Amino acid sequence: MADGRGSSTSGGESLLFLTDEQLRQGTEAMFFAYRGFTADPDRILVDLAYGRAHHRAVHFINRAPGTTVNNLLNILGVTKQSLNRVLRTLISDGLVISKVGRNDKRERHLYLTDDGHALEQKLSNAQRARMRAAFRDAGPDAVAGFRTVLEAMMDPEMRQSYTRLKETGT
Amino acid sequence: MADGRGSSTSGGESLLFLTDEQLRQGTEAMFFAYRGFTADPDRILVDLAYGRAHHRAVHFINRAPGTTVNNLLNILGVTKQSLNRVLRTLISDGLVISKVGRNDKRERHLYLTDDGHALEQKLSNAQRARMRAAFRDAGPDAVAGFRTVLEAMMDPEMRQSYTRLKETGT
């Protein structure tokens, strides 16, 4: 909980970082930063006639190879129709392969092909370059704070997905 | 820089926070957090048959009353056609008024009506509640780091818009 530590003011809990003005600036920072965050991969994707949805699918299939459609659905938070449209193009373009499950044959396990890995690398390199520069400029303490606040901002289920990915890669 | 490490050169400070794994986690944190960030206002907007574009327009008109269409265009980073569609509905629904400029009559200055202010409050209260909770849980130092990293992640023009809004409210 907030105990005011690290505050520059004296005397009791300084909660100045919780003023509406501060919160509004946080809101706007999220808005403008997210634009930057997606800008670089977006530029690559337009040339390939893909969109952000393809990027997200490729990212998480790479992150958790063999993940099922249902799992991906939960992570991405979209409908199966919406995801299916994206997966169909990725599969028919040879970037993703779908394997019938061994234990449960209803399930489809998703993997990137070599071409899929190549695209994932291209996209994540572009995105990481910006984040690396931002992290480097901000320094490790700021990065820790950045992650702390973002985690606190997630919906609980999303935080769970995030943590499980972070810790176990599923 | 595809060495998979981002590790430091000789001797100095540990740069473990710049590993590809750390950057990937930062990427995923942005993705999941942004979902949370928009979730609460989105729930309100669906009932009103509005979308995020309306929210953004209302937010920035409230933030900089009397702003011109062109200024708003630059801040939002969309085409005038796209913004115009949104503004048209907001104006015809009585949430926004457009006043012909006094000095330059080509310009339209945008203001929220009372109804517009009411919607803006409703939306920003919902959004701020989550951010306030996240800020409070994370503490002031984390919040400072959060803002530092986000600012470093913006495109330079967006950082300029962000800073000018923050400092002068235009």
Place this chain on the structure above:
DNA sequence: CTGTTTATGTCAGTGTTGTTGACACTCCAA
């Protein structure tokens, strides 16, 4: 075995938000 649930895929329709391109109008400034 039968009936139900789960996992997936697909078709059709709709809505929001973004894009280009084209055109018109007003007004300012040179």
Place this chain on the structure above:
DNA sequence: TTGGAGTGTCAACAACACTGACATAAACAG
């Protein structure tokens, strides 16, 4: 007066989300 800037509108289109309905196959529960 002419050129350009700011604005508004029309048309067409694409990406990506949604709902609803339906089909198939496999797993599971009785």
